[in-house]
Amino acid sequence: MGIKVAKFGGSSVADAIQIGKTKNIIEADPQRRYIVVSAPGKRFDGDTKVTDLLYLCKTHIEHHLPYEQLFQVVCDRYRVTEVNLDVKVDIQKHLDEIRANLEKGTTADYVASRGEYLNAILIAAYLGYDFVDAAGLIQFNAKGKLLAEETDRALKEELAKHERAVLPGFYGSGPDGSVKTFSRGGSDITGALVARAVGAEVYENWTDVSGLLMADPRIVENAKPISTISYKELRELSYMGATVLHEDAIYPARIADIPINIRNTNRPEDEGTLITAEAGPLADGQIITGIAGSKDFTVIAIYKNMLSDERGFVRRMTGILEDYDIPLEHLPSGIDTVCVVVSNKKLDGRLDEILEEFKQQLKPDTMDVSEDVALIATVGYGMSARPGTSAKLFTALADAGVNIRMIDQGSSEMNIIVGVENDDLEKSIQAIYDAFVK
Numbered sequence: 001m002g003i004k005v006a007k008f009g010g011s012s013v014a015d016a017i018q019i020g021k022t023k024n025i026i027e028a029d030p031q032r033r034y035i036v037v038s039a040p041g042k043r044f045d046g047d048t049k050v051t052d053l054l055y056l057c058k059t060h061i062e063h064h065l066p067y068e069q070l071f072q073v074v075c076d077r078y079r080v081t082e083v084n085l086d087v088k089v090d091i092q093k094h095l096d097e098i099r100a101n102l103e104k105g106t107t108a109d110y111v112a113s114r115g116e117y118l119n120a121i122l123i124a125a126y127l128g129y130d131f132v133d134a135a136g137l138i139q140f141n142a143k144g145k146l147l148a149e150e151t152d153r154a155l156k157e158e159l160a161k162h163e164r165a166v167l168p169g170f171y172g173s174g175p176d177g178s179v180k181t182f183s184r185g186g187s188d189i190t191g192a193l194v195a196r197a198v199g200a201e202v203y204e205n206w207t208d209v210s211g212l213l214m215a216d217p218r219i220v221e222n223a224k225p226i227s228t229i230s231y232k233e234l235r236e237l238s239y240m241g242a243t244v245l246h247e248d249a250i251y252p253a254r255i256a257d258i259p260i261n262i263r264n265t266n267r268p269e270d271e272g273t274l275i276t277a278e279a280g281p282l283a284d285g286q287i288i289t290g291i292a293g294s295k296d297f298t299v300i301a302i303y304k305n306m307l308s309d310e311r312g313f314v315r316r317m318t319g320i321l322e323d324y325d326i327p328l329e330h331l332p333s334g335i336d337t338v339c340v341v342v343s344n345k346k347l348d349g350r351l352d353e354i355l356e357e358f359k360q361q362l363k364p365d366t367m368d369v370s371e372d373v374a375l376i377a378t379v380g381y382g383m384s385a386r387p388g389t390s391a392k393l394f395t396a397l398a399d400a401g402v403n404i405r406m407i408d409q410g411s412s413e414m415n416i417i418v419g420v421e422n423d424d425l426e427k428s429i430q431a432i433y434d435a436f437v438k
């Protein structure tokens, strides 16, 4: 019988009621043997995540402000859950230890990690599973970079000793044994690492939505769910802001060829979205997998006569961006033009300086700058096999009265990116959705 690794996000383990739902899900399938949990998340709109409270405690201490009340809120949440789950793990003893470490000036990583640590202890007891700490198994180097292979070996060795276990997400430890966390949302990565180590047949990521939708529901009303999507398509969509999973969670699953299933703890009957290596079959007549967009980019179009004959032009241009530590988002080009697309956030008010450098070093004939451009990615393997896809997309935008500022289509034909004015983003996504989604 294959193994399933199930990771439950913050809202799925926010209190005893939610934890009760996760228990039903876990017990409904004996293959769900390894469970990874986040810290308690929001229970209602306006609530605060335990991780945020813990970080706040640490900042208060750093600024010599009283932190006790904040820490008390954390303590109360765990104590109430302990009582409501009716488990006896002496959570108070753990809380006292954390408080003592806070007083001693422990690190922010340690403090933040305790959200997952305490939740995993409670949930393991409630399920009757072993608690396996992630410190010592998930390993980082001194610079905080994950040591993927060492981690894989350590997890394999340890988990072989446990038939069923709950692990805290989000953290591991450095060479000196001190706790190190991933970036925010990092429990997804822990889940993927555990899935890889135990050779899971699927990595289930349980959250509060039934998977990805074909477009942002704030823009497209009743956007359809995506039932299957490839890792590559997901990457294209999440790059444009469609987030459902920590980006670094994809790699461990991908190299081990483990599909990731995004599921909804509050609607376990929904199948959610399956993320796989190969593009899955699209629903009847569907050409695209999804649409995502993001605002605030700048497009610099550089024109120079006989540019196509010049050597090293793009290298010098990217060198300038590198000197300013500005990543290049896209680079659509023509015979005598190169368009540079960069994010306004990364540009950070340095546009004039960059343009001056371009002028000095590249000696262009002219440069055209469009600030406040939104990029929209229309993604799907289904597009490559269909002649007329781009025509349909551009017609939809023209009919909606949208002026296209830039077009970039990867040679894989999996993604067509258009640049439009920021104000046209919503209208464009709706128009593309209406044209393609049946």
Ligand code: ASP
Pocket: 009, 010, 038, 039, 049, 051, 052, 115, 169, 170, 183, 184, 185, 186, 187, 188
């Ligand atoms: N609790 C951590 C956070 O809020 C990690 C996670 O939930 O994935 O970022």
